[in-house]
Structures are given as structure tokens and as C-alpha cells.
Amino acid sequence: MKKIFELSDVYLTEKIKITSKDNTEQLLGMIIMNRITNIAFKNIDLSEVEFEAFKNLEILSASNKRQARIFKRNLRYVTKLLKDVQCNYAFLKGAYMTTSLYDLGERNSNDIDILVAAEDVVCIQDKLLKHGFIQGKYDRERKKIVPASRERIIRQRMNYGQTVPLVKIHEDQPLEIDLNTSVDFKPELKKEVVKDLLSQKISISIEDYYLNTLNLEDFLIHLCCHLYKEATTYDWVKRRKDLCLYKFSDINVFLNNYSNTDYFNRLEARIKELELEKECYYVFENSTIVYPRLNNLSGFGYFKQQLKPDSLDFMNRVIYPREKKIFEYRTKDFSKRFLLNNRLEDLEEIT
Numbered sequence: 353m354k355k356i357f358e359l360s361d362v363y364l365t366e367k368i369k370i371t372s373k374d375n376t377e378q379l380l381g382m383i384i385m386n387r388i389t390n391i392a393f394k395n396i397d398l399s400e401v402e403f404e405a406f407k408n409l410e411i412l413s414a415s416n417k418r419q420a421r422i423f424k425r426n427l428r429y430v431t432k433l434l435k436d437v438q439c440n441y442a443f444l445k446g447a448y449m450t451t452s453l454y455d456l457g458e459r460n461s462n463d464i465d466i467l468v469a470a471e472d473v474v475c476i477q478d479k480l481l482k483h484g485f486i487q488g489k490y491d492r493e494r495k496k497i498v499p500a501s502r503e504r505i506i507r508q509r510m511n512y513g514q515t516v517p518l519v520k521i522h523e524d525q526p527l528e529i530d531l532n533t534s535v536d537f538k539p540e541l542k543k544e545v546v547k548d549l550l551s552q553k554i555s556i557s558i559e560d561y562y563l564n565t566l567n568l569e570d571f572l573i574h575l576c577c578h579l580y581k582e583a584t585t586y587d588w589v590k591r592r593k594d595l596c597l598y599k600f601s602d603i604n605v606f607l608n609n610y611s612n613t614d615y616f617n618r619l620e621a622r623i624k625e626l627e628l629e630k631e632c633y634y635v636f637e638n639s640t641i642v643y644p645r646l647n648n649l650s651g652f653g654y655f656k657q658q659l660k661p662d663s664l665d666f667m668n669r670v671i672y673p674r675e676k677k678i679f680e681y682r683t684k685d686f687s688k689r690f691l692l693n694n695r696l697e698d699l700e701e702i703t
Contacts, residue, residue, distance in 0.1 A: 485518040
């Protein structure tokens with residue numbers, strides 16, 4: 353079943369044959385669950401596929417392309433709305449990856465994430481509210497936006513470092529925006545790091561507009577910290593959203609687009625400045641297990657070694673902040689752990 357890793361590789365050069373020996377039903381489910389449908393569809397040799405359901409990936413792939421087109425139009429719409437706001441902000445994750453680094457449909461996003469300093473939330477929020485956005489949740493059954501209570505709006509902002517999503521029906525589809533006021537870094541860094549990140553943001557030209565996003569070092573660090581948090585937090589393991597291949601694919605694609613010795617030198621310095629060696633090492637080391645070709649990138653092996661902490665116990669651990677508990681995986685091999693049907697059952701509490 354390690355074939356799932358190959359299927360998620362954008363840079364695979366040879367088609368992969370799928371046979372009944374591959375536990376095809378499970379493999380198909382993993383492709384969809386890990387949000388790599390279009391990449392896998394491109395990589396599968398459909399001429400010899402024995403499991404007919406794999407041909408349905410073509411339908412899902414076409415749907416993902418339609419959604420990607422909608423997302424790109426939504427992003428353009430939002431950037432133009434915010435063009436004249438008098439505060440700093442930056443688009444995160446999928447906004448840049450989807451529009452600039454992946455082919456259409458290979459990476460889809462359900463919402464638009466924007467990083468903004470806590471004191472500037474009102475600046476962005478007011479602009480969106482004036483253009484018909486509502487803080488709340490889209491009810492798909494009733495096909496309407498349900499406004500959030502004031503209590504939930506306050507609780508979400510205080511506890512999760514982001515606002516209740518702002519939602520609007522745009523082009524007959526719900527458009528959701530998350531305003532993030534913190535990053536997935538260490539708590540002691542959160543107070544000033546957002547302003548620091550935003551002060552070094554860059555603007556990327558996309559068609560007829562500019563996209564504000566984090567600079568190339570900070571963007572990758574943010575991807576790493578976001579992946580690390582979700583991979584090592586109990587609630588995410590419980591929801592089976594801890595290890596999703598599309599997140600590792602983001603690392604693979606970003607590194608293959610921007611890495612060189614000079615970039616790794618700047619990246620290493622920035623990671624050490626923010627004291628995020630552990631989080632980034634976790635992501636880079638496990639990414640090379642998923643995509644061994646990363647080891648061939650010039651300077652990557654040396655760079656990764658410079659981040660390696662003395663103790664690697666954290667590589668197998670999961671935290672449960674609400675219960676103040678720490679767990680450790682019995683299965684130490686990352687690739688075997690990834691393929692477990694129930695990773696929660698593999699956890700053992702450390703007393």
C-alpha cells in the first residue's frame with residue numbers, strides 16, 4: 353500500500369499499474385480521503401486497471417477542476433475587495449499553492465485563509481461585511497447561511513486564534529473566508545510573530561491582480577508548522593485528519609519549485625530565529641519518506657541535518673492539550689503508521 357505515496361507525487365514520470373493485489377478498494381478510498389484525486393488520476397495507468405471504480409476518478413477529477421476554477425475566481429474577487437484596505441494581511445496555504453504551483457484541480461481549497469494582526473481584524477472584517485459577508489456557517493441542507501451567535505464569535509477569537517468564518521453566496525456557491533490572527537507556532541512567539549511575518553510579505557502577480565502572501569521562507573515554515581500541529585494533536589488523530597497526503601504534497605511541490613543552496617541557507621536561519629527546528633525537522637524528515645526524491649535536491653540533506661534535534665522522541669508523540677496528556681505511537685515506522693486503519697488505537701499514554 354505504499355503505492356499511495358507514489359500516486360500522490362506530482363513529479364512521477366512513469367504511470368503506475370493497479371492490480372487486485374493492491375487492495376484496490378482501500379487504495380481508492382485513501383486517494384479520495386487524502387485529497388489527491390487529480391494527481392493520482394494523472395499517475396495511474398488506466399489502460400490496465402482491473403478495478404472499474406478507478407475510472408470514476410475521471411469524474412471526480414473533472415469536478416475538482418470546476419471547483420478550482422471557482423476558487424480562483426473567488427480569490428480574484430476577494431483580492432480586489434481588499435485592495436485598498438489600510439492594514440497588513442497575507443493569503444495563506446491554498447490561495448498561493450492552488451493558483452501558482454499546481455496544475456488546475458491538483459490542489460483544491462475549501463476556503464480562503466488570510467493572516468492578519470489581531471488589532472487589524474476589524475479593518476478586514478468591516479470591508480467584507482459591507483460587501484455581504486456574514487459571520488456564520490453555510491447550511492447545505494437549507495442552502496442558507498446561519499449567522500453565528502455573539503458568544504461563539506467571541507469564544508472562537510479568544511480560543512482558536514481565528515474569527516468565525518465569513519461566508520457569502522458568490523456565483524451561486526458559498527464563499528468562506530477565515531481570518532487568522534495567530535500562526536501554528538509556539539505560544540510564546542505568537543504575540544509579535546504575526547506582525548513580523550506580515551512586515552516581510554510579498555506580492556505575487558496572478559493574471560490581472562496581485563496576491564499578498566508570506567515570503568518564500570515564511571510560507572514554507574507556516575506550511576510545516578500547520579502540518580506538524582495537526583499531525584501531532586490528539587483531536588486531529590481522532591478525526592483522521594492528522595496525516596493527509598495533500599499537506600505533504602504541498603511540501604514536495606514547494607521544495608521542488610524554490611529550493612537551492614541559497615534558499616536553504618536563508619530558510620535555516622529563519623527557522624532557527626523562530627526556534628522551530630523540531631516542527632520543521634518533523635515535516636521534512638517524514639516528507640522524504642513519502643517522497644524519497646526530495647533527498648536528491650541540492651543542499652537539502654545538509655540543511656535537514658542542521659535542523660535535527662538531539663532527541664527525536666517527539667517524532668512519535670501526540671499531545672492532548674485539553675486533557676494535558678502525552679501519547680506515543682507503538683508503531684515507530686512512519687510509513688507503516690500512515691497506513692494504519694486506526695492510528696488512535698496505536699497510541700499509548702506516557703505517564
